[in-house]
Amino acid sequence: MPEDxxxxxxxxYALARRCSRCGAExxxxxxAPRKQDDIAARNQIRxxxxxxxxxxNPLEMLHAVRVDAGIRHKDRDIGAAPWPxxxxxxxxxxxxxxxxxxxxx
Ligand SMILES: [Zn+2]
Numbered sequence: 001m002p003e004d005x006x007x008x009x010x011x012x013y014a015l016a017r018r019c020s021r022c023g024a025e026x027x028x029x030x031x032a033p034r035k036q037d038d039i040a041a042r043n044q045i046r047x048x049x050x051x052x053x054x055x056x057n058p059l060e061m062l063h064a065v066r067v068d069a070g071i072r073h074k075d076r077d078i079g080a081a082p083w084p085x086x087x088x089x090x091x092x093x094x095x096x097x098x099x100x101x102x103x104x105x
Contacts (some may be wrong), residue, residue, distance in 0.1 A: 002069045004011075005095075006081070006084065006087060006091065006093055007074060007077060007078060007081075007094050008094055008096060008100045009076070009104075010059065010067065010070055010071050010074060011058050011059050011070075012070075012096070012100050013063075013070035013071065013073050013094075013096065013100075014059065014066045014067045014069070014070030015027060015029075015062070015070075015099075016070070016096045016100050017040035017066060017069055017070055017073065017099075019062070019063050019065070019066040020066065020069070021040060021063035021065050021066065022063060024066075026099045027099060029062070030061060030062045030063050030066065031060060032061060032062075035060070035061060036061075038080050039054065039056070044052060055090075066082075073095070074094075076095075077093060077094050077095050078093075078103050080093070081093035
């Protein structure tokens with residue numbers, strides 16, 4: 001399913017929530033040292049083999065409970081919003097409030 005551009009991405013939803021696993025505040029990354037160590041170790045092996053670092057999926061750096069909660073939150077917002085053809089330009093239908101700002105482009 002393509003991303004609904006009227007809504008923040010699943011990553012932005014997850015990041016806008018407090019993490020119930022590590023307690024990271026909204027907007028801050030998860031405190032996940034084992035994930036970071038794991039990626040650093042894999043990148044070191046890649047560097048020894050002459051490969052560039054892996055491209056990171058930012059969702060991988062958040063705890064799964066936070067990602068799941070963000071996806072449920074996004075699904076609720078989409079379910080509560082009007083159909084795309086009934087939406088008003090410039091109106092936000094997400095409920096992230098101050099924790100997310102749409103691009104000003
Ligand atoms: Zn976390």
